[in-house]
Amino acid sequence: MTGSRAVGTKGVPRGERETQILAAGTEEFGRTGYAGASMVEIARRVGVTKPLLYQYFGSKEGLYLACLHRAGDRLTEGVAATMAAGGDPERMPLAVLAAIFATFDHDRYAWKLLRDPTVPATGDIATAAGDYRERLDAFALVGAGQLLGSRGLSDALDVEALAHVWTGVVDSLINWWIDRPGETAVAMTDRCARMMAALFGW
Incomplete structure (x- = not known):
């Protein structure tokens, strides 16, 4: 058997197991950074052995790269689609924020992988x-x-x-949001709309 139907550990299809590992890896890397992340902890979260992580992704770097591409592709595609749709330039900041919140609503630590200061300065991850x-x-x-x-x-x-200011604002907002798991993407978008209206009259 091949593809997502291939059976992994404990009868879980390989594709499903990989998805579980990527979710656990993203949270661990997001919480602790690349340098502090533990493959043992990621395996524990998923309920598999550490060797299985290496079997699937080759190395800690390989797993981080997979998590990074998963986060980065989803984010850049979402923002690109939102901006390509056009509309009032004054409404675009809120539309982009809404797209970011929707992308990471159930995967918030993914954002941190994009600006992790602990990753190697050279190599595939840095690139x-x-x-x-x-x-x-x-x-x-x-x-x-x-x-x-x-x-x-x-x-x-x-x-x-x-x-430059916008990039800093987005980063600050998402870090604030990560610490408040009860705040949904819709609620966060509404909150930003209120703040923009109060600050800029948008």
């Missing part, structure tokens, strides 16, 4: 994480340019500064 950050930063620049352009502003440094 992949850098690529995702560059793509997200590019989205921020486009959004900032559209928003300022709608106000008749076009200074390049203004756009760059606003994009």
Whole structure:
């Protein structure tokens, strides 16, 4: 048998077991960072042996990369689709936030993998994480340019500064959200809408 129907440990299909490992790995890596994460703890969370993790993913680096790609692909695809849909530039920040919250509603620690300061400075993980950050930063620049352009502003440094601020705001909001598991994606989006209305009249 091959593919997702291949049987793994205790009769669990391989694809399902991999999904369980990725979810557990994402939370462990997100909580402790790459450097502090324990393969033993990830195996314990899933209810499998440590050797099975290596059988499936080859190494701690291999598992982290799989978790990182899972998080980064979902996020960048969601943001890209939201921005491609267009609409009022002043409403786009909230739409992007809503997409991010929806993406990570049940997988919040995935966000932390994209900006983990403990990953190796070189190698496949550093390259992949850098690529995702560059793509997200590019989205921020486009959004900032559209928003300022709608106000008749076009200074390049203004756009760059606003994009930088936006990236920091998103990171802060998600870190706040992670600490409040009872706050759903919908509730978080509504909260941000209220804050934007109060601060900017949006």
